[in-house]
Amino acid sequence: GAVVSQHPSRVICKSGTSVKIECRSLDFQATTMFWYRQFPKQSLMLMATSNEGSKATYEQGVEKDKFLINHASLTLSTLTVTSAHPEDSSFYICSARDGQTRFFGPGTRLTVL
Amino acid sequence: GDSVTQMEGPVTLSEEAFLTINCTYTATGYPSLFWYVQYPGEGLQLLLKATKADDKGSNKGFEATYRKETTSFHLEKGSVQVSDSAVYFCAYSGGSNYKLTFGKGTLLTVNP
Numbered sequence: 001g002a003v004v005s006q007h008p009s010r011v012i013c014k015s016g017t018s019v020k021i022e023c024r025s026l027d028f029q030a031t032t033m034f035w036y037r038q039f040p041k042q043s044l045m046l047m048a049t050s051n052e053g054s055k056a057t058y059e060q061g062v063e064k065d066k067f068l069i070n071h072a073s074l075t076l077s078t079l080t081v082t083s084a085h086p087e088d089s090s091f092y093i094c095s096a097r098d099g100q101t102r103f104f105g106p107g108t109r110l111t112v113l
Numbered sequence: 114g115d116s117v118t119q120m121e122g123p124v125t126l127s128e129e130a131f132l133t134i135n136c137t138y139t140a141t142g143y144p145s146l147f148w149y150v151q152y153p154g155e156g157l158q159l160l161l162k163a164t165k166a167d168d169k170g171s172n173k174g175f176e177a178t179y180r181k182e183t184t185s186f187h188l189e190k191g192s193v194q195v196s197d198s199a200v201y202f203c204a205y206s207g208g209s210n211y212k213l214t215f216g217k218g219t220l221l222t223v224n225p
Contacts, residue, residue, distance in 0.1 A: 004156065034212075043117075043202070043217040044157075093156070095213075102213065104149075104157035 003027060004096045006105035013084055014113055021079045021108045023094030029074035030096035035067075038091040038107070050077045084112040115140040119203040119216035126193055126223050134188040134219050136177075136203035144207035146170075146179050146186040151200040151218070160188075160201070193223045 003026040013019050023033055031052050036044040048069050050056045056069035066088075068080040077096075081088050089112045094105045120135040138144065148160040148170070161170030166181035175190045186203060203216040 006156075041217070043215045046212060046214075049212065095157075102159065106154070106156040 004094065004103045004105040006092075006094055006108050008108060009106065010109040010111070012111045012113065015085050016083055018080055018082045019084055019110060021081075021092055021094075021110075023077045023079070023096070023105055025075045025096040025098070025103070028096075028098045030077075030098060031074060032097040033071060033077040034095040034097075034102075035069060035077075035079050036093040036095065038093060044093060047079075081110065084110070086112045088112050115144075115205070115207065115214055117203050117205055117214055117216040119201075120219055121217065123220040123222060126221070128195055128223055128225050129192045130223075132188070132190040132193045132197075132221070134201055134203075134221070136186045136188065136216060138184050138186065138203075138205050140184075140205055140207050140214075142207050144205040146177070147204045147206065147213070148175070148177055148186070148188050149202040149204060149215075151202065153199070157202065193221070195223045195225050197221060198223045 005024045007022045033050045035047045038044045046059050047062045048056045048058045050069045050071040052071045052074050058064045071077040091107050093107045095102050116139045118137050145164045147162045149157040150160045151157045161172040163170040163179035169178045177186050177188045200218045200220050202218045204213045206213050
């Protein structure tokens with residue numbers, strides 16, 4: 001079946017630095033990708049919807065200047081956490097849409113020290 | 114607003130036991146309903162889905178029926194295996210924007 005990859009799988013960074021997370025659809029073209037954040041023992045919270053070639057649509061309460069999303073091609077979307085702080089530590093998951101089917105990446109564990 | 118409520122875990126069962134994980138939703142219109150499974154170290158995978166009332170989704174021995182009258186989509190399996198140990202998420206999707214709203218997830222552990 002279709003596969004979505006994320007890189008890196010885990011990252012540790014210092015407070016104040018920026019971190020980029022990549023999401024790739026490996027064998028299909030995804031016009032729409034979604035970025036989620038998952039806190040321990042909680043559900044996936046949608047952060048933003050990313051459409052290829054256009055600006056991302058952010059959910060209420062998500063700072064678009066802090067979580068920069070770029071969907072430059074049909075197989076790649078990136079999430080950049082700018083000026084990261086410890087409260088940004090979380091599990092970030094991307095999802096890509098192939099028709100009406102959704103495929104999820106394995107997630108990226110971000111730890112900000 | 115729209116939401117999904119599912120049974121909180123963790124759930125621990127012995128192999129071959131019967132499994133039920135409850136899920137109810139609050140949504141306007143006629144959403145599609147899903148169960149996703151997340152095995153340790155892997156991404157979410159679609160387990161089954163139902164797109165209209167009274168539909169039954171099934172896969173790998175798991176079943177769930179879309180009950181509009183009770184706004185429920187409970188997940189069941191007659192005989193669980195150790196390999197079913199995972200986190201299970203109930204979710205719904207409504208409208209044309211393909212957004213998925215997830216429940217909090219239920220951790221299932223099956224012991225031999």
